[in-house]
Amino acid sequence: MLITELKNKDTVLALAEGKVFLLICHGCKEIHFPEHEVEALKKELMEAGKVTGTFTTDYICNPDNLKLRLSFHADAIEAADTVLVFSCGVGVQTVAEYLENKKVVACCDTYALPGFQGVTPLEHDCKQCGECYLNLTGGICPITACSKSLVNGQCGGAKKGKCEVDPNMDCGWERIYQRLKAIGRLDVLKCPVQVRNYATDDEVK
Numbered sequence: 001m002l003i004t005e006l007k008n009k010d011t012v013l014a015l016a017e018g019k020v021f022l023l024i025c026h027g028c029k030e031i032h033f034p035e036h037e038v039e040a041l042k043k044e045l046m047e048a049g050k051v052t053g054t055f056t057t058d059y060i061c062n063p064d065n066l067k068l069r070l071s072f073h074a075d076a077i078e079a080a081d082t083v084l085v086f087s088c089g090v091g092v093q094t095v096a097e098y099l100e101n102k103k104v105v106a107c108c109d110t111y112a113l114p115g116f117q118g119v120t121p122l123e124h125d126c127k128q129c130g131e132c133y134l135n136l137t138g139g140i141c142p143i144t145a146c147s148k149s150l151v152n153g154q155c156g157g158a159k160k161g162k163c164e165v166d167p168n169m170d171c172g173w174e175r176i177y178q179r180l181k182a183i184g185r186l187d188v189l190k191c192p193v194q195v196r197n198y199a200t201d202d203e204v205k
């Protein structure tokens with residue numbers, strides 16, 4: 001189980017460049033979803049004339065489901081400079097991979113809760129670290145895509161794009177670099193060093 005919390009509002013607004021499309025997922029809403037805060041932010045962005053469209057749905061972590069549902073909003077998404085995603089980390093990763101030419105922003109942090117995690121086979125993984133880094137990594141999770149869960153770049157041990165810990169897997173940070181390069185966002189790697197807050201890693205008791 002998990003808890004989804006809205007990131008700091010100023011952080012989200014700073015990332016909401018240009019026109020925006022809002023994608024809101026209520027898939028795990030029965031646990032916790034910051035519905036009122038998200039609706040207030042949506043209203044504020046709409047009143048500012050920044051919104052090309054909004055879509056509230058569930059289970060955006062299912063790629064086939066996501067593609068089908070987003071196809072009905074293709075024009076509004078095309079008109080947006082940025083897609084703001086309000087979901088857990090798996091949902092944001094699924095959207096970022098599908099909308100590979102768009103700036104996709106993770107607007108929430110995902111915290112772990114003990115208990116049943118569901119049985120749906122998903123293409124992406126989120127360790128519910130409590131401080132989502134996807135806005136700095138092109139939508140690829142550094143916690144799960146890197147064997148050492150590094151948040152400050154490659155360890156230097158990769159060989160021909162393969163991880164030094166597991167040569168059968170692509171180096172997560174090589175993937176992050178290539179993705180940021182493809183979307184013209186290598187500038188985010190110039191951000192100050194991220195210090196991982198392990199306090200948010202603990203499951204919410």
Ligand code: SF4
Nearest residue numbers: 089126127132133141
């Ligand atoms: S950085 Fe990864 S593990 Fe942490 S919340 Fe985001 S997707 Fe989940």
Ligand code: SF4
Nearest residue numbers: 146155163164171172
């Ligand atoms: S080689 Fe890449 S994926 Fe493997 S531990 Fe180093 S940075 Fe992480």
